[in-house]
Structures are given as structure tokens and as C-alpha cells.
Amino acid sequence: xxxxxxxxxxxxxxxxxxxxxxxxxxxxxxxxxxxxxxxxxxxxxxxxxxxxxxxxxxxxxxxxxxxxxxxxxxxxxxxxxxxxxxxxxxxxxxxxxxxxxxxxxxxxxxxxxxxxxxxxxxxxxxxxxxxxxxxxxxxxxxxxxxxxxxxxxxxxxxxxxxxxxxxxxxxxxxxxxxxxxxxxxxxxxxxxxxxxxxxxxxxxxxxxxxxxxxxxxxxxxxxxxxxxxxxxxxxxxxxxxxxxxxxxxxxxxxxxxxxxxxxxxxxxxxxxxxxxxxxxxxxxxxxxxxxxxxxxxxxxxxxxxxxxxxxxxxxxxxxxxxxxxxxxxxxxxxxxxxxxxxxxxxxxxxxxxxxxxxxxxxxxxxxxxxxxxxxxxxxxxxxxxxxxxxxxxxxxxxxxxxxxxxxxxxxxxxxxxxxxxxxxxxxx
Numbered sequence: 001x002x003x004x005x006x007x008x009x010x011x012x013x014x015x016x017x018x019x020x021x022x023x024x025x026x027x028x029x030x031x032x033x034x035x036x037x038x039x040x041x042x043x044x045x046x047x048x049x050x051x052x053x054x055x056x057x058x059x060x061x062x063x064x065x066x067x068x069x070x071x072x073x074x075x076x077x078x079x080x081x082x083x084x085x086x087x088x089x090x091x092x093x094x095x096x097x098x099x100x101x102x103x104x105x106x107x108x109x110x111x112x113x114x115x116x117x118x119x120x121x122x123x124x125x126x127x128x129x130x131x132x133x134x135x136x137x138x139x140x141x142x143x144x145x146x147x148x149x150x151x152x153x154x155x156x157x158x159x160x161x162x163x164x165x166x167x168x169x170x171x172x173x174x175x176x177x178x179x180x181x182x183x184x185x186x187x188x189x190x191x192x193x194x195x196x197x198x199x200x201x202x203x204x205x206x207x208x209x210x211x212x213x214x215x216x217x218x219x220x221x222x223x224x225x226x227x228x229x230x231x232x233x234x235x236x237x238x239x240x241x242x243x244x245x246x247x248x249x250x251x252x253x254x255x256x257x258x259x260x261x262x263x264x265x266x267x268x269x270x271x272x273x274x275x276x277x278x279x280x281x282x283x284x285x286x287x288x289x290x291x292x293x294x295x296x297x298x299x300x301x302x303x304x305x306x307x308x309x310x311x312x313x314x315x316x317x318x319x320x321x322x323x324x325x326x327x328x329x330x331x332x333x334x335x336x337x338x339x340x341x342x343x344x345x346x347x348x349x350x351x352x353x354x355x356x357x358x359x360x361x362x363x364x365x366x367x368x369x370x371x372x373x374x375x376x377x378x379x380x381x382x383x384x385x386x387x388x389x390x391x392x393x394x395x396x397x398x399x400x401x402x403x404x405x406x407x408x409x410x411x412x413x414x415x416x417x418x419x420x421x422x423x424x425x426x427x428x
Contacts, residue, residue, distance in 0.1 A: 018155055035194070036166060038167070042366070056373040070125035073126035075356045082350075132358055133351055225356055229402070237333065241392070246364060246366060251385045252265055272324065273327060275327025276327035277327075298332075311389070
């Protein structure tokens, strides 16, 4: 039988306690299915358009257009979900997304001009369901202020990274082994089925509309998530992380093709994502003494350093090893970023805040794929790996310059000590 969080206070609340939270599995399982397409969309577009046009630059541009549309519309989706409820946004959204992907696929296979592909990529990206932020918002609604919230943040990061292990590998295998369009077709089908199943779990969705406004009147002022300075800083941080995802995707695709082993692209990217997932699991198990703010200031420079040698890799074994290291350095930054949202943003705007961060990752991914594709077309596959380094380096400068914005109002923090302890910590 499922138990509430209060039932487990006598034990150290780890992943087992989290999964025993009442109602958790009802939204986690369909949510896991529905979020797989998020990791399949851009690489599916990239592989299909590259197959039909023969250009990494064109493929990266179309993929980037979908990513930019997703990044711009994701926060609006979050606002609508906060106001009208998640189901009201998801039900029409998944139908529109499946139709848009079908149109884009047909145009690509029909060798339509670039402008037509770009026009179809806009609704395909804009209608991408924001399942990850919606799941995080459900955790925050149930666990806000409780020790298990830190565990939930780590668990969600692990789940995200697991999708980036499965999604690209599945999309690549379908595109190279079945049909160039099979990856996008599977993406549309999973979005439709998973999204409808997730939307049906209405009992666990956060309060919205007047109910949320009432909660805000009781103790919080209702604000836009982007009006919080810390959210803007975190968006830049996530933008830099997105350039790693986008740059790695297009560069690994080109690198494995140049080495004569295009079918290994999914495996290579899977090694990168596996490192991310492994680090995410570890972050949820460690009893942290440092605040999330300090952890982010340590983790992000490590990520920049890890991306530095990528461009010099000359074999797939070396690139796989370097990709694994980069993956290990991403999860701590992602987890602390999403954890800080709970400290910085009022409950009534958290879905919007999570979508801003997720959208920033998507925008960075799109920029990374576009710039990386252009560099590869102009030079060679290795130059595309300069994009993750450049993107994270710029974001690090912003993070260091504006780090004070990550301090919650009130002058004190609540630092998550691992997955089971929280205590007040003075801010330096």
C-alpha cells in the first residue's frame, strides 16, 4: 500500500520512500512514457533531414527551429497549466504535436524546400508537451518544504537523463535500421499515447486557477516566475547546458559517420547520457553539507573543464570516454538548478518556472545543433565539439557575475543535506 511522506519520517527518506509517496506511481509511470519523445525530437529531425538533404547545416537549422519554438512556447504552456490545469493543456497539445510531426515528416520525405520544413518545424516544437516540468510541479505540490523534495529533484534529473539514454538510441536505431522517418513517427506515437495517459491522472495535478490564487493570498504573492532574478540566472545556466546536448548530438552524428560507423551514434550519445544518469543517482544519495548555491558554483566550472578536450578526440573510444565524463558533470548542475526553483519561486508559479528552465535547455540545444552543424559543414566533425565549450563558458561568466540572485529572499537558506536532512544555513 502506498504511504504518505509523513509515514516515512522515522526512516531516512531515500528513493524508496519517495516512490511510496501516495499517488506517485500513478503519474510517474505515464509521465516516464510521455517524456521519452522529448529526447527523440531533435535528433529524429536531424537524422531525417540530413538523410533527405545531405547537409548537417540544413538539418541542424530545421532541428534548431523546432527547439527554439519549444523554448519560446514552453513557458506559455506552463502559465496555462498553472491557470487552467495540466490536463487542459495536454489534451489538445498532444494531438496538435502528432499532427505537426506527421506534416514535417511528409514534407521532408517529399524533399520540400527549406522554408516549408522550417514552417512545419515551428508547430512541431511549440506543441511539444512539457511533461518533465509538470511532473516536477506535482512533486513540489506534494512535498514542498519536506526533506523528500531534494530526493525528488535528484530522481527527476535521473529520469530525464535516462530518457536521454533511451530516446537517442531508440531514435537512431529506428532511423538507421528501419526507415529514416521511423524515429519521428515513434516520437509522435509516444507523445500521443503517453500524453493522454498522463493527462488522465487528474487527482495528482497541482491546484490551479482560483484554487492556486487562494493559496497565494493565504501566504504568497502571485508572481510571474521570470520576475524572480534567480530564475533568469538559472535560465542562462540551463541555456549553456542545452548547448552541450545540441552540440554533442550533431557532432557525434557527424563524427561516427566520418568514422564509417553511423549506427554507433546512438551508443556514443548513450554513453554521454549514461554518465549524466549515473551522476544523478549519486547526487540523490549523497548527504550534502554545502548549499545548492555553492554546489552549483562548483559543478558548473567542472562541466566547462570537461567539455574542453572534446574537439581533440580522434577515436570513438576516446570520444565515448570523454562524453561519459561530460555526462557525469552535467547532472549536479541540472539537479541543483531545479532544486533552487523550490526555494526561489512561489508555489503558484513553479510549473512556469520549470518550463522556463526546460525551455532554456531546449533553446540551447537548438543553438548548439545549428552552430555545430554550420561548423561541421565548413570544417570537420571535430569542430562541432567547440560549441559545448563555448556555450558553458559564457553561461559560467553570467553565473559567477550574478550568483547573489540565487539567494532566496529572507537572508537565509534551507540547505538540502542529502536526501533526508534539512537545516538552516547562514548565507555568507
